[in-house]
Amino acid sequence: MLRLPSSLARSAALAIGATLAASQAFAQPVDTARIQAGDANDWLTYHGSYRSYHYSPLEQINTNNVSNLNVAWIHIPGRSTRGxxxxxVVADGVLYYTGSYSRTFALNGATGEVIWSYIPELDEALISRQTHSPYNRGVAIGDGKVYVGTMDGRLIALDMKTGKPAWDTKLVDSAKLTVGFTGAPLYAKGTVIIGAQGGEWPGRGPIFGVDAATGAKKWEFDTVAGTDEAMKTWGNDSWRTGGGGGWMPGTYDADTNTIWWGTANPAPLYDWSGADFKTQGARPGDNLYTSSVIGLDADTGKLKFYHQELPHDTWDFDSAVGEFLMLDRDGQKLVVHPNKSGYIFVYDRNAGLKNVWRITQNSNFVKDIDPKTGELIGRRDFAAGKQSEPLCPHISGGVSWNSGAYNPKTGLYYKLGQEWCMTLTVSKTTPITAPQVQLNIGADFKIAPPPSGEIYGHLDARDPVTGAKKWEVRFPEPPLASVLSTGGDLVFVPDSRGTLHAYNAETGAELWNHADGTGHQGGIVSYAVNGKQYIAVTAGFGGMASDDYAPTFGGVYKSMPRDDGALIVYSLK
Amino acid sequence: MTRHASSSAALALAASTIVAFAQLSIKPALAQQAAAPADAPLDVHELFATTCGWCHSDGGRAAGKGPQLMDTARSDDFIRNRIKNGKEGAMPAFGQVFNDSQIDSIIAYIRGLKPDQG
Incomplete structure (x- = not known):
C-alpha cells in the first residue's frame, strides 16, 4: 500500500467519493507508519488516528443524503453488564470491538458476520468485588494483533486473523489492588501502552509499556510519585495510597517518539486540608503526577515533560480524558486536552501552556484558571464538614471521559459539556488496603441542579484553541457518549436517551435522528468497505455516570436496562 | 447513628475511625496513628464517606446509583446477603472485607438513618 501523508490520503479519499476502493484488497499490516498515514477507510486507533480527531474524511454520507441513513446490521455482544x-476500531473492512468483561469480536464491517470472538476467562470473584467494572472501552491493533486489557489486571494479545491468544501478560496485582484495566490500549512503534485504573483507589496508578511481539513488560511509570521530584509532593508518605492511574488511552507523537497520557486524580477524592493543602490534610502537597498531562518516551517510559492541570486535585476533576487533539495552526504544533472539570487546556508539543478555556457554564471549584500560567485562581479547598455552597460541576464532570471531535474542514471542535452540581459533606477517612484495597472517597454527596436552573448538557461547536463558540445544541440530560464528525459536513451525537442525532457541522441544524433503543455511553466511528461508508455506534447504558440517570431524571431512564447493549451500524439505503 | 454536621463532631468521629479501621490493616502511611484492638466497633459513618457513598448518596439517605437505604423495607437478612455477595453490575461483594459483626454494625447504621438536619 502506498503510504500517503494523512492530508494526501484524505484528499485521495475525497476524490474517490462513492467509488471508494475495497480496502481489503490492499490489506497491509497495521503498523505505526500506517496509523500515522491514516487511510480514510479505516479507524485504526481508539481516537481514530494519532491526531485524535474522532473525525472521518469520508463524505459519501453527507448533509444532502443523511436523511436516508438506515440500519445496515446489528451485533449483540451479550452479557453487557452496565451497558x-x-x-x-476498523482495519481493511474488519471491525474489532469489545463488550463488558473484555469480550472481543472481529466482524465483517459490511455485513456484521462474526469472523471470530474471544471471551476471556476472568477472575469473576475478583470482578464481583469491583466498583468501576465490568465494562471495557476498546482495543488497540498493530503488528498483526488485537490488544485488550482485563479487569483482573492482564493485557492480552490476540491474532488479528484468528482471535487466538498470542500472549497474556499479568501487569497489575488486582487481587490486592482490586482495580485492573477498563480502558483501551494504545499501539505505537512496537509497544502497547495501557494505564491502570486508580483515582480514588489507593495505589500508585501505573502506566505500562509492553512489547507488542512478546508481551514482555518494557517499562512501568507510576503516576503517583513516579520520580524523586514527585515523591516530595506527597506529605506523610501519602504516596503509598495516592491513587492516580491513567485509565483512558492517550496518543503518540511520532515526531518526538512521545506518548501523551492524561492521569487520574489522587485519593481520597476529597481532602479536608482546608486552604493549607501544602502541609495539611490527607495528602499534603501538589501530589504529582496526578491530574496531569504527561509525556513519556515511548521506548523507555521515562518522563519527558508534564503539566499538572490541577495541583492537589480535591474535586475529582482529573486529567484522565485521553483526548489529545494534535493541531497544526499558524505554524504552531498544538495539543488540545480537555480536563474533567470542563476547562480545556491548549499546549505546545512539550506541554508548555498556550491557553485555557472553559466549556461549562456552571463551575465554582475555582474562580478561574489563568490562561497564561495555568494557576488555579480562587480555588475551593475544603475543611471537614458540610459545604454551604454546592460544588460545580458534579463528580461526573464538566466533560465526560468520552471524546469530542475535531473537523479540519470546518476548523471546529465539537465537544459536549455537562451542567450539574452536587451537595458535599467532606469527611476524614482512612485508606483501606487489606484484605483488599477499597475506594477512598472522603465525602458524602448528592447530585444537585446548578444555580442557573435545571441540569442539562450541550454540544458546542468551538474553536479548539481560543474556545470561541459558533453554535450550541442543548440536551435535557447530559449526553455521555463520544462525538463523531465527518467529511460529509456532519456531526453525530449519540445521546443518553438512546437517540443518535446528525447535525450540520457548520450550522448545528439537526438533519436526522434515529432511536437505538437504549442509552449511549460509548464510541462512534465511521469507515468504508467496498466503497460503502458506514457509521458504527455502541448503545447500552450503565456505569458510574449513567447509573445516576434513573433516580435523577426518571422518565425513560427508569425502564432503561443496565445489562444490555448492541453495536448498531448504519449506511445509506 | 445520627449525622454530625459540626467540624468538631466530625473530628471526634475521625478519631474513632482510626480505631475502627485498624482491623482492616491500615497502610504504613498512617502508622503514626495509634493502633487499636481488633474487636473495635466499625465506624459506619466513615465507611460511607470512604467507600459506600458514591452509590448510596448522602450517607445512604438518598437514592443514587444504589437505592436509598434510609427507611428501607428490606429485611436484615436481605441486606446482610447483599453486602456479603453483592449484585452483578450494581453492588460489589464485601464478604471478604467485613465480618458478621461489622455487617451488623452497617445494618444498625442503616436502620438508624434520619434525614440530614444540617
Missing amino acids: LQSTP
Missing part, C-alpha cells in the same frame, strides 16, 4: 462503553 457498552466501547469504541470500535
Whole structure:
C-alpha cells in the first residue's frame, strides 16, 4: 500500500467519493507508519488516528443524503453488564470491538458476520468485588494483533486473523489492588501502552509499556510519585495510597517518539486540608503526577515533560480524558486536552501552556484558571464538614471521559459539556488496603441542579484553541457518549436517551435522528468497505455516570436496562 | 447513628475511625496513628464517606446509583446477603472485607438513618 501523508490520503479519499476502493484488497499490516498515514477507510486507533480527531474524511454520507441513513446490521455482544462503553476500531473492512468483561469480536464491517470472538476467562470473584467494572472501552491493533486489557489486571494479545491468544501478560496485582484495566490500549512503534485504573483507589496508578511481539513488560511509570521530584509532593508518605492511574488511552507523537497520557486524580477524592493543602490534610502537597498531562518516551517510559492541570486535585476533576487533539495552526504544533472539570487546556508539543478555556457554564471549584500560567485562581479547598455552597460541576464532570471531535474542514471542535452540581459533606477517612484495597472517597454527596436552573448538557461547536463558540445544541440530560464528525459536513451525537442525532457541522441544524433503543455511553466511528461508508455506534447504558440517570431524571431512564447493549451500524439505503 | 454536621463532631468521629479501621490493616502511611484492638466497633459513618457513598448518596439517605437505604423495607437478612455477595453490575461483594459483626454494625447504621438536619 502506498503510504500517503494523512492530508494526501484524505484528499485521495475525497476524490474517490462513492467509488471508494475495497480496502481489503490492499490489506497491509497495521503498523505505526500506517496509523500515522491514516487511510480514510479505516479507524485504526481508539481516537481514530494519532491526531485524535474522532473525525472521518469520508463524505459519501453527507448533509444532502443523511436523511436516508438506515440500519445496515446489528451485533449483540451479550452479557453487557452496565451497558457498552466501547469504541470500535476498523482495519481493511474488519471491525474489532469489545463488550463488558473484555469480550472481543472481529466482524465483517459490511455485513456484521462474526469472523471470530474471544471471551476471556476472568477472575469473576475478583470482578464481583469491583466498583468501576465490568465494562471495557476498546482495543488497540498493530503488528498483526488485537490488544485488550482485563479487569483482573492482564493485557492480552490476540491474532488479528484468528482471535487466538498470542500472549497474556499479568501487569497489575488486582487481587490486592482490586482495580485492573477498563480502558483501551494504545499501539505505537512496537509497544502497547495501557494505564491502570486508580483515582480514588489507593495505589500508585501505573502506566505500562509492553512489547507488542512478546508481551514482555518494557517499562512501568507510576503516576503517583513516579520520580524523586514527585515523591516530595506527597506529605506523610501519602504516596503509598495516592491513587492516580491513567485509565483512558492517550496518543503518540511520532515526531518526538512521545506518548501523551492524561492521569487520574489522587485519593481520597476529597481532602479536608482546608486552604493549607501544602502541609495539611490527607495528602499534603501538589501530589504529582496526578491530574496531569504527561509525556513519556515511548521506548523507555521515562518522563519527558508534564503539566499538572490541577495541583492537589480535591474535586475529582482529573486529567484522565485521553483526548489529545494534535493541531497544526499558524505554524504552531498544538495539543488540545480537555480536563474533567470542563476547562480545556491548549499546549505546545512539550506541554508548555498556550491557553485555557472553559466549556461549562456552571463551575465554582475555582474562580478561574489563568490562561497564561495555568494557576488555579480562587480555588475551593475544603475543611471537614458540610459545604454551604454546592460544588460545580458534579463528580461526573464538566466533560465526560468520552471524546469530542475535531473537523479540519470546518476548523471546529465539537465537544459536549455537562451542567450539574452536587451537595458535599467532606469527611476524614482512612485508606483501606487489606484484605483488599477499597475506594477512598472522603465525602458524602448528592447530585444537585446548578444555580442557573435545571441540569442539562450541550454540544458546542468551538474553536479548539481560543474556545470561541459558533453554535450550541442543548440536551435535557447530559449526553455521555463520544462525538463523531465527518467529511460529509456532519456531526453525530449519540445521546443518553438512546437517540443518535446528525447535525450540520457548520450550522448545528439537526438533519436526522434515529432511536437505538437504549442509552449511549460509548464510541462512534465511521469507515468504508467496498466503497460503502458506514457509521458504527455502541448503545447500552450503565456505569458510574449513567447509573445516576434513573433516580435523577426518571422518565425513560427508569425502564432503561443496565445489562444490555448492541453495536448498531448504519449506511445509506 | 445520627449525622454530625459540626467540624468538631466530625473530628471526634475521625478519631474513632482510626480505631475502627485498624482491623482492616491500615497502610504504613498512617502508622503514626495509634493502633487499636481488633474487636473495635466499625465506624459506619466513615465507611460511607470512604467507600459506600458514591452509590448510596448522602450517607445512604438518598437514592443514587444504589437505592436509598434510609427507611428501607428490606429485611436484615436481605441486606446482610447483599453486602456479603453483592449484585452483578450494581453492588460489589464485601464478604471478604467485613465480618458478621461489622455487617451488623452497617445494618444498625442503616436502620438508624434520619434525614440530614444540617
